Amino acid sequence: MKELSTAISDLKLYADKIVRTGLVVGAGGNLSMRDGRIMYISPSGFDLQEVQDNQWVRVDIETGEVLDNLKPSSEVLMHLECYRKRPDITAVLHAHPSYSVGVSSTGHSIPNLFPDFPAMIRNVSYLEYLIPTTEVLADAVAEVIQETDVIVMRNHGVLTVGKTMKEAYFFMQIIEESAKVYTIASTVGVPRILTEEECQALRNLSSEKYRSELLKDSK
Ligand SMILES: [Zn+2]
Numbered sequence: 001m002k003e004l005s006t007a008i009s010d011l012k013l014y015a016d017k018i019v020r021t022g023l024v025v026g027a028g029g030n031l032s033m034r035d036g037r038i039m040y041i042s043p044s045g046f047d048l049q050e051v052q053d054n055q056w057v058r059v060d061i062e063t064g065e066v067l068d069n070l071k072p073s074s075e076v077l078m079h080l081e082c083y084r085k086r087p088d089i090t091a092v093l094h095a096h097p098s099y100s101v102g103v104s105s106t107g108h109s110i111p112n113l114f115p116d117f118p119a120m121i122r123n124v125s126y127l128e129y130l131i132p133t134t135e136v137l138a139d140a141v142a143e144v145i146q147e148t149d150v151i152v153m154r155n156h157g158v159l160t161v162g163k164t165m166k167e168a169y170f171f172m173q174i175i176e177e178s179a180k181v182y183t184i185a186s187t188v189g190v191p192r193i194l195t196e197e198e199c200q201a202l203r204n205l206s207s208e209k210y211r212s213e214l215l216k217d218s219k
């Protein structure tokens with residue numbers, strides 16, 4: 001019987017949220033949290049809302065050794081790379097949000113259309129399509145994760161990391177909302193994208209304040 005980590009309650013809360021808010025469908029998507037030298041990650045093939053407390057799979061971050069009997073998510077490699085490259089983060093979230101996948105599949109980037117996006121997200125990395133679950137994808141994630149908290153994988157999904165799961169989830173919501181607004185705007189006309197000066201002014205004004213508010217608690 002393994003002891004129950006406080007990470008488990010956050011994992012349960014956000015596993016439920018990402019399904020309820022439509023960021024993943026069925027058994028798609030996966031999430032993990034760091035707890036010292038190990039991470040807890042969602043088990044492979046489970047509906048995220050049905051994972052029990054003792055079914056989050058423990059994996060040694062340094063060695064990659066699986067410490068439980070259940071199989072970890074098939075994307076376990078890219079989660080491990082995030083923790084290895086980013087000692088500052090404790091949460092990794094991977095989802096398949098419709099608008100982000102749709103917009104990125106056209107080759108377009110998701111532009112700055114409203115203030116929260118540039119204020120909250122320092123930059124977004126885009127990866128060309130790579131086969132999910134492979135070492136090739138994990139290596140591509142490892143290469144860019146030091147410079148970004150948000151990776152959009154064209155024709156696949158989005159990966160976000162955070163100092164808390166709340167932060168990783170918030171980044172996921174913001175990128176998806178931005179892709180949605182861009183899609184809506186593009187059906188009506190040609191959207192005006194915030195200029196670099198406007199984005200910089202927002203970053204100077206709000207980002208530190210917003211970020212510190214966000215990090216106050218982990219729920
Ligand atoms: Zn995926």
